[in-house]
Amino acid sequence: MLDAKIPDGPLEQKWSKYKSTCKLVNPANKRRLEIIVVGTGLAGASAAASLGEMGYKVKAFCFQDSPRRAHSIAAQGGINAAKNYQNDGDSVFRLFYDTIKGGDYRSREGNVHRLAEVSANIIDQCVAQGVPFAREYGGLLSNRSFGGTQVQRTFYAAGQTGQQLLIGAYQALERQVALGTVKMYSRHEMLELVVIDGKARGIIARDLITGKLERHFGHAVLLCSGGYGNVFYLSTNAMGSNVTAAWKAHKKGAFFGNPCMTQIHPTCIPVSGEFQSKLTLMSESLRNDGRIWVPKKQNDTRRPNEIPEEERDYYLERRYPAFGNLVPRDVASRAAKERCDAGYGVGTSRQAVYLDYASAIDRYGRIECSKHGIENPTQEEVIHHGKLVVKEKYGNLFDMYEKITGENPYEVPMRIYPAVHYTMGGLWVDYELQTTLPNLYCLGEANFSDHGANRLGASALMQGLADGYFVIPYTIGNNLADDIRTAPIPTTHPAFEAAEQAVAERISRLMSIKGTESVESFHKRLGKIMWNKCGMARNAAGLKEAITEIRSLREEFWKNVRIPGEVFEHNPELDKANRIADFLELGELMAMDALDRNESCGGHFREEYQTEEGEAMRNDEGYMYVSAWEYKEGNQFELHKEPLVYEVVHPTQRSYK
Amino acid sequence: MEHYKMNLTLKVWRQKNKDDKGGFITYQVKDISSEMSFLEMFDVLNEKLITEGNDPIAFDHDCREGICGACSMYIDGKPHGPWQGTTTCQLHMRAFKDGDTVVVEPWRANAFPVIKDLVTDRSSFDRIIASGGYISVNTGNAVDGNSLPIEKDRADTSFAAAACIGCGACVAACKNASASLFVSAKIAHLALLPQGDPERKLRAVNMINQMDKEGFGACTFTEACEAACPKEISIDNIARMNREYAMAVLTADGVHQD
Numbered sequence: 001m002l003d004a005k006i007p008d009g010p011l012e013q014k015w016s017k018y019k020s021t022c023k024l025v026n027p028a029n030k031r032r033l034e035i036i037v038v039g040t041g042l043a044g045a046s047a048a049a050s051l052g053e054m055g056y057k058v059k060a061f062c063f064q065d066s067p068r069r070a071h072s073i074a075a076q077g078g079i080n081a082a083k084n085y086q087n088d089g090d091s092v093f094r095l096f097y098d099t100i101k102g103g104d105y106r107s108r109e110g111n112v113h114r115l116a117e118v119s120a121n122i123i124d125q126c127v128a129q130g131v132p133f134a135r136e137y138g139g140l141l142s143n144r145s146f147g148g149t150q151v152q153r154t155f156y157a158a159g160q161t162g163q164q165l166l167i168g169a170y171q172a173l174e175r176q177v178a179l180g181t182v183k184m185y186s187r188h189e190m191l192e193l194v195v196i197d198g199k200a201r202g203i204i205a206r207d208l209i210t211g212k213l214e215r216h217f218g219h220a221v222l223l224c225s226g227g228y229g230n231v232f233y234l235s236t237n238a239m240g241s242n243v244t245a246a247w248k249a250h251k252k253g254a255f256f257g258n259p260c261m262t263q264i265h266p267t268c269i270p271v272s273g274e275f276q277s278k279l280t281l282m283s284e285s286l287r288n289d290g291r292i293w294v295p296k297k298q299n300d301t302r303r304p305n306e307i308p309e310e311e312r313d314y315y316l317e318r319r320y321p322a323f324g325n326l327v328p329r330d331v332a333s334r335a336a337k338e339r340c341d342a343g344y345g346v347g348t349s350r351q352a353v354y355l356d357y358a359s360a361i362d363r364y365g366r367i368e369c370s371k372h373g374i375e376n377p378t379q380e381e382v383i384h385h386g387k388l389v390v391k392e393k394y395g396n397l398f399d400m401y402e403k404i405t406g407e408n409p410y411e412v413p414m415r416i417y418p419a420v421h422y423t424m425g426g427l428w429v430d431y432e433l434q435t436t437l438p439n440l441y442c443l444g445e446a447n448f449s450d451h452g453a454n455r456l457g458a459s460a461l462m463q464g465l466a467d468g469y470f471v472i473p474y475t476i477g478n479n480l481a482d483d484i485r486t487a488p489i490p491t492t493h494p495a496f497e498a499a500e501q502a503v504a505e506r507i508s509r510l511m512s513i514k515g516t517e518s519v520e521s522f523h524k525r526l527g528k529i530m531w532n533k534c535g536m537a538r539n540a541a542g543l544k545e546a547i548t549e550i551r552s553l554r555e556e557f558w559k560n561v562r563i564p565g566e567v568f569e570h571n572p573e574l575d576k577a578n579r580i581a582d583f584l585e586l587g588e589l590m591a592m593d594a595l596d597r598n599e600s601c602g603g604h605f606r607e608e609y610q611t612e613e614g615e616a617m618r619n620d621e622g623y624m625y626v627s628a629w630e631y632k633e634g635n636q637f638e639l640h641k642e643p644l645v646y647e648v649v650h651p652t653q654r655s656y657k
Numbered sequence: 658m659e660h661y662k663m664n665l666t667l668k669v670w671r672q673k674n675k676d677d678k679g680g681f682i683t684y685q686v687k688d689i690s691s692e693m694s695f696l697e698m699f700d701v702l703n704e705k706l707i708t709e710g711n712d713p714i715a716f717d718h719d720c721r722e723g724i725c726g727a728c729s730m731y732i733d734g735k736p737h738g739p740w741q742g743t744t745t746c747q748l749h750m751r752a753f754k755d756g757d758t759v760v761v762e763p764w765r766a767n768a769f770p771v772i773k774d775l776v777t778d779r780s781s782f783d784r785i786i787a788s789g790g791y792i793s794v795n796t797g798n799a800v801d802g803n804s805l806p807i808e809k810d811r812a813d814t815s816f817a818a819a820a821c822i823g824c825g826a827c828v829a830a831c832k833n834a835s836a837s838l839f840v841s842a843k844i845a846h847l848a849l850l851p852q853g854d855p856e857r858k859l860r861a862v863n864m865i866n867q868m869d870k871e872g873f874g875a876c877t878f879t880e881a882c883e884a885a886c887p888k889e890i891s892i893d894n895i896a897r898m899n900r901e902y903a904m905a906v907l908t909a910d911g912v913h914q915d
Binding site for chain 2: 053068085129130134139171175272273275278400404406473
């Protein structure tokens, strides 16, 4: 039976009670305890820095050439915090409630409430580190709105919030590197977990420059290795984002939670051709001011500027008047797909909708003209001033759009379409962020914990930093307090030996296939199966086909993949092969999980289960649980269920109307 | 926007490892769409090389949306290629026309040794940050974010400096391989904020010392770095860095130089 270890007592006292009663490790003992952190994004860098500050001996690993490049850097729009600086009725409870509701009632009350509680501390910590958040003329912090909420609680740094937060955490990390509490291993990839007496005690990492395998001991191992959206090949993830660390841990005993829960982000630049290697997000913050529409006429080939106002369908405003363009991501994505499938899509592919800034430019322009004392401004003056405001708020995003598409979004509405963006699923963890494998923790996007079936915008940064700065420093001590007598285990231990050998064998097996098809080609084929059959809309028949197709693709991969180069050199093709081999196993589990869940909730949309208006139809009787899959020999999986208990919130059908 | 196809001749620097001498190899690529990114054009070439049984070209890249700072190609004599304020991954093929010859090299600098082909070792930047590019505040020590108002213009200038992605284009563009733009961007970002004030002297001195130790050259104000910077970081930051350094050295209370 899975025990989430949620502390007793009233919801709002659980975390403070936990903090004041958990076991502690004294400073002298911390110096003797070694912790491995895999991944240096927001969760990993903040955890490594904080644990280093506390005195633990930390080793941090990233596959990139520098910890500063982790993909958290690409998060654009912002980070939520229940500060209520805007005096618009925000509170810890409201942030908690919005997140639970946004997640379509498939996340844990205890975890989410804790997340909302520490959100305010995160902003304070980041400001203290020098993160240059946007400010008002009075010198105070600025906020904006994000999807799925009716308050302004999102803090931001232009369209580069993730970059600024990550650089803050990276600098804190480098400070610890200089002080010697953290040892940093860049261009290193974890390829195996070492388990001794049922506990995670180390990793096997590959030096991606020399190709050599290394053994590293840790009293505990923290996986902060991000999400697995790249299983779809085309996604907004970085090219290197992968599931390998989490998947190795899964195969060593850590259960995988809700693997089918993936988020399709509504506002991305549409696919332009077969050669495409990745998709680019246009921040959700653009939905603050932009209006989404399609022509009212099917297959309308007129240019957007030629379509008069009354012939435009602002379908989100029409369907969801209360939230309008700011409905949650899953709702906005499905609505875009629905319009395109019905023949109202725009652009050459007809797989796109417009995101239009004309009315925002006009509105801001009028405010600015009034500020500048321009009476009866001409339309040109209004547009001129309006564009300046939009440029300040979203300039870098507009530039990026223009570079990619060659179109000027200040003049022509942007074309957008949904794309894979985030995975709510991940390794199952309890309240302490510990997986089902003792001494193995999982933080940030890599775990399944806080977002249920759909993540609200500006919550990923919040969760990554909450886990790293404010949760793990407490919860890890509660466990390691019992480990202070465990001396470091020498890496000559047979478990290390066996783990290294398994990795070496797998690599030599991959290299010896010498087939005819590139790794990239297999990845693309897997992505197509996943997107078509386990993507924005799923059904039982398609999922069954997907499982069969993935199995045969996996077999083909192990017979026919071609990996050029040598093992003991810098060989990016081999690095990629190691990752794709794992995606080829994970894809099957995602389809199995989607097939098991006979309901629609959040980002998991089963076509068989929808309301008459096409909204997701949950089945709380049958599926109010977290799926936690256990790996069994030979790619078999056993389903365990963690029932979700709602003591405070009463699940209802989500309504944003 | 009109899309078109093109054939190109590529001259690419190939170097097996850091000890190899290396040299240019010429490749022909066909039917490249003007909608592709520069790196997607490299993907096409690599796919062809793999199919033919050759070793693909190694290059650093990750986010492919211009923010992680991994990509780093020196294209036709310019870091990140012909477009202003653009990383290699955001450079698109409509910048080129049918029949063009394009020369691609790695960053060239003693402090960035080549690892393989177009991949270089930029860990010297990490060590410069570790020498002082931070504010010393442990987790949990912070006061309320709004208890520290910061004048908007000042915050904006700080933000503009903080936009640096640490790609190293400034170093690659500089005839002296100076890292002054990178270092000054961090010094300015933190010096402009009240939070950064207590350590500003020590920070300036330590970071500049570390930059010298890593083997970066001196700044002679050619402004090539600013022109190549994909985030258009201003060289005003270098002037600020020099002021910070002078101030630290002239009023050396508490500053220990080694």
